[in-house]
Amino acid sequence: MRYNVVKDANKIINNSNYLIKNPQDNKGKWSILFGNNNPICLELGMGRGSFIIEMAKKHPNVNYIGLELDKSQTATAINNIKNQKINNLKMICADAKDIVNFFGKEIDTIYLTFSEPWPKKQDEKKRFTNESYLKLYDRIFKKNKHIILKTDNKILFASALESLSAYWYVFDKVSLDLHNDERNIENVLTDFEKQYFKEHRKIYYFEASFKG
Ligand SMILES: C[S@@+](CC[C@H](N)C(=O)[O-])C[C@H]1O[C@@H](n2cnc3c(N)ncnc32)[C@H](O)[C@@H]1O
Structure with missing residues (x-):
């Protein structure tokens, strides 16, 4: 799938109430921003935002934050909200490696949805499931840790299973073909996934947790 370049991305981002411009100012205070104590879910690399927008609409009693590095993708996600008023949704345009500055x-x-696979050995550290990222997640998870991953990439999936196991996560659900899984696993499609669905590509999935 090609990434679109949005010419007036900065303007769209700056004018949106969904976009939190200084996320570091909300560190430890996101519940206040949302105005409730509902659970908070974070998607890293939300892309054009279909997944997080649909999840927020489907689960009004859960708060959702979509984080995306690329301004054009973020602007597209904001445009995709259209004129809907979704109180339990916020977005951040920033690098995932900085999350500990944004969240207590x-x-x-x-949620790690179709994250960049970084297949080369020398790039392993950049995978969102690398131990260095798991250590960052430790600092922002409440008591229990809970990671949900979807990917079409076998290398990323295998390395994620390995890295989370070594970090003592337990796998509550694993699927090697999510779209044809007979169990009733809730699945809201991401933008990339919509394309893969049409191509009948196999989607790997897991839900992993660590009870603190
Ligand atoms: C393959 S796309 C998947 C997008 C979306 N999750 C989906 O499934 O449609 C990966 C996204 O992660 C974003 N991304 C990559 N590295 C990132 C980082 N370090 N921090 C935040 N976002 C990142 C990219 O800009 C891209 O939009």
Whole structure:
């Protein structure tokens, strides 16, 4: 899938109430921003935002934050909200490696949806499931840790299983073909996934937790 370049991305981002411009100012205070104590779920690399927008609409009693590095993708996600008023949704345009500056111990679930696979050995550290990232997640999860991952990439999936196991996560659900899984696993499609669905590509999935 090609990434679109949005010419007036900065303007769209700056004018949006969904976009939190200085996320570091909300560290430890996201519940106040949302105005409730509902669980907070974070998607890293939300892309065009379909997944997080649909999840927020589907689960009004859960708060959702979509984080994305690329301004054009973020602007597209904001445009995709259209004129809907979704009180339990916020977005951040920033690098995932900086999450500890934005959050205290206040996140319930992290979604890793079709993250960059970084297949080369020398790039392993950049994977969102690398131990260096798991250590960052430790600092923003509430008491229990909960990661949900979807990918079409076998290398990323295998390395994620390995790295989370070594970090003492337990796998509550694993699927090697999410779209044809007979169990009733809730699945809201991401933008990339919509394309893969049409191509009948196999989607790997897991839900992992660590009870603190
Ligand atoms: C393959 S796309 C998947 C997008 C979306 N999750 C989906 O499934 O449609 C990966 C996204 O992660 C974003 N990304 C990559 N590295 C990132 C980082 N370090 N911090 C935040 N976002 C990042 C990219 O800009 C891109 O939009």
